[in-house]
Amino acid sequence: MKTLYMKWDRGYCLGVLFMILLASCNKKLDIPATSIADEEGHWSTYENARSGIIGLYGLTRTALAQNNAHWVYGELRQGDFKALQRSDLKAVIDNKLNAGYPLLQQVANWRHFYAAINACNLFIERASGCLADIRYTEAYYNLDVAQARALRAFLYFYMVRIWGDIPFTTSSGEGSNFQALPSTDKNAVLTFATSELKEVAGKLPFLYSAIDPDQIFPSNYYRESVDYWANAPITRLAAYAMLAHIAAWQGNYIDAAIYTEVVANNYTKSNLDYATINTLVSPTGLFAGGTGSNYRQLIGFNFTKERGETTVDGHIENLTLANTNTFYMSKKLPDIYVDKPTISDLFAANEGNDDRFGYDNQYTPALLYTTYFENYNAEIPVFKKVRIVDGGVNTGQFAVFNSSLVFTRLEEILLLRAEALAALGRESDARTLLSSLRGRRSLVSVSPLSSGNNLIKEIFRERRRELMGEGWRWYDIVREKRLLNDDPEFNAMSQGGGIYWPIAQDILAKNSLLKQNNYWK
Numbered sequence: 001m002k003t004l005y006m007k008w009d010r011g012y013c014l015g016v017l018f019m020i021l022l023a024s025c026n027k028k029l030d031i032p033a034t035s036i037a038d039e040e041g042h043w044s045t046y047e048n049a050r051s052g053i054i055g056l057y058g059l060t061r062t063a064l065a066q067n068n069a070h071w072v073y074g075e076l077r078q079g080d081f082k083a084l085q086r087s088d089l090k091a092v093i094d095n096k097l098n099a100g101y102p103l104l105q106q107v108a109n110w111r112h113f114y115a116a117i118n119a120c121n122l123f124i125e126r127a128s129g130c131l132a133d134i135r136y137t138e139a140y141y142n143l144d145v146a147q148a149r150a151l152r153a154f155l156y157f158y159m160v161r162i163w164g165d166i167p168f169t170t171s172s173g174e175g176s177n178f179q180a181l182p183s184t185d186k187n188a189v190l191t192f193a194t195s196e197l198k199e200v201a202g203k204l205p206f207l208y209s210a211i212d213p214d215q216i217f218p219s220n221y222y223r224e225s226v227d228y229w230a231n232a233p234i235t236r237l238a239a240y241a242m243l244a245h246i247a248a249w250q251g252n253y254i255d256a257a258i259y260t261e262v263v264a265n266n267y268t269k270s271n272l273d274y275a276t277i278n279t280l281v282s283p284t285g286l287f288a289g290g291t292g293s294n295y296r297q298l299i300g301f302n303f304t305k306e307r308g309e310t311t312v313d314g315h316i317e318n319l320t321l322a323n324t325n326t327f328y329m330s331k332k333l334p335d336i337y338v339d340k341p342t343i344s345d346l347f348a349a350n351e352g353n354d355d356r357f358g359y360d361n362q363y364t365p366a367l368l369y370t371t372y373f374e375n376y377n378a379e380i381p382v383f384k385k386v387r388i389v390d391g392g393v394n395t396g397q398f399a400v401f402n403s404s405l406v407f408t409r410l411e412e413i414l415l416l417r418a419e420a421l422a423a424l425g426r427e428s429d430a431r432t433l434l435s436s437l438r439g440r441r442s443l444v445s446v447s448p449l450s451s452g453n454n455l456i457k458e459i460f461r462e463r464r465r466e467l468m469g470e471g472w473r474w475y476d477i478v479r480e481k482r483l484l485n486d487d488p489e490f491n492a493m494s495q496g497g498g499i500y501w502p503i504a505q506d507i508l509a510k511n512s513l514l515k516q517n518n519y520w521k
Helices: 013-022 046-076 087-093 102-107 111-132 138-163 186-201 236-249 253-270 277-281 340-346 410-423 427-439 452-466 473-484 488-495 505-510
Strands: 297-301 358-360 367-369 405-409
Touching (some): 046 087, 046 473, 087 102, 111 138, 138 236, 410 427, 410 452, 410 473
C-alpha cells in the first residue's frame, strides 16, 4: 500500500509524529510499540484520524522492509539466489538461521511487527473519538477501522509464516508490553486473521474515492482523487487475496479456490490488469508504483521519490544490482545473484521463447533475451528485473532506490488459483489457467497429459520464473513440498518446526514466557 502522505497544515499535529517515523532516507527505523501517542487529545479530529491511518501503513511497511527482511525471509532460504561474498546471506540460503550474524538476529526480532500491530489495536480502540469532528463521518470511521483490522490480520499472517506460534493480542494496553505475553498457537492466530478479513472485506471498497451510488464509502477519500489512491490502501480484493494465501498456507485449497475466484472475476473493478513484460521490468512500471494508470499492485507498499521516500534499505536492488555495461554503479559485484546453470534450467529452450529470458531462433545467431538479467555473458549475471534507481529516472551511480515492496499482484494470485485447482483435482481448469499465464510470457501451453504431481511441479516452476525476486520462493517451497509429500527429510524438518525462524535471543531474554523453537535450540 502506498505510504499515504498528507499536505501540511497546522491541524496535522499528529501527522508530524508519523512523518518523523516514516522519514527513512539513509536511516534505520527503530520504533518500540509504545511510541504511538495515545492521549485522548490526539483522537478527536479528522486530521488525527488521517494521520493515524497513515501511520499504520508506514509502520507495516517498515516491518517488512527493515534489513531487507521481506527478501531475507521469503527469497533466500534454499532459493535460487546465491550469495557472492556475504557469509550472513549465505547462512540464510543454507538454512543456518541460528548462525551468529547480526543480520540474522535483527530479522529474527519481531518488534517492528508488534509496533505495527499495537498501532492497529490503538487505532481501532481510539478512532471513534474523531467522530466528534463533523467532517469525520461514520463512512470514514467504518472504512478506516476496516483497514486497521485488515492490516492487523495481514501482519499476524505474515508473522505466523515466519515464526509459527507467536504472542497474540487485540489490546493496545497489552500490546504496549509484548514482552509479557506467551505464544499463541499458530492455527488459532490464523483463525482470527481469517475471521477478521471475512468480516471486513465487504466494508472495503474496490477503489478509493470512486463514485459510490450507495454512499457507503467516502466519495473523495481524504480529499484525494481515485488516481491518487492507485495501489494504495487495502481494497476489497486485497482482503480476498490475503484470505486466499492464509487458506493455501493451511492447506485449505477449497477456500483458496473460492477466494482467488473472487479476485479473478472482479479484478477490473479495482482497475487491476495483467503486467506485460515491459511493464514488469520498466523503471517506471509495476514496481515503480505511482499514481494514475498503474493499478497493477494488488497489495504493495510504495517508496515514492516525490514524497521523500528514497532509501537504500528495503529494496531487493540493494542486494542484486551492481556495475555492468549499462548500469554505472559504484558497487562492482552484487551481494546475491542467480547463477547460469539455474537460469538455463529454469528458462529452458524447449519451453518457448520466454520473454523473461530466452533465445529467439528467428535470428542467426539466435538473439538472447535478457529481460530479467544483465551481464549474462560475464561470470556473475546481474538480476535486473526490479530496477527503480533514484525514482527510475536514470541508472544511477548511487545506491538509492524507490521500488515498491509488492506482496501480490494479479499474476501471482492467479498462479495461486492454478495451484488450488490442481490440489483439488480440477486439473483441466488448472492446465487452462496455467497455459494462459504462460502464454503471456510467450511460453507454449502445458501438455494435456500433465497431471498429478507433474502438474503441481509445472505450476510451481512457473511461479519460480514469474515471481523471482518478489519474496515468494521459500513459502512456495513449503507449500509444494507439502502437496507433493515425497521428501522425508523436509517432512521431518517441517514437523520439528524447522520451516520457521528462531526467535531472537533479545526477545527471549526479555520474555520468560517464551521458549525457543525446539528445532533451533
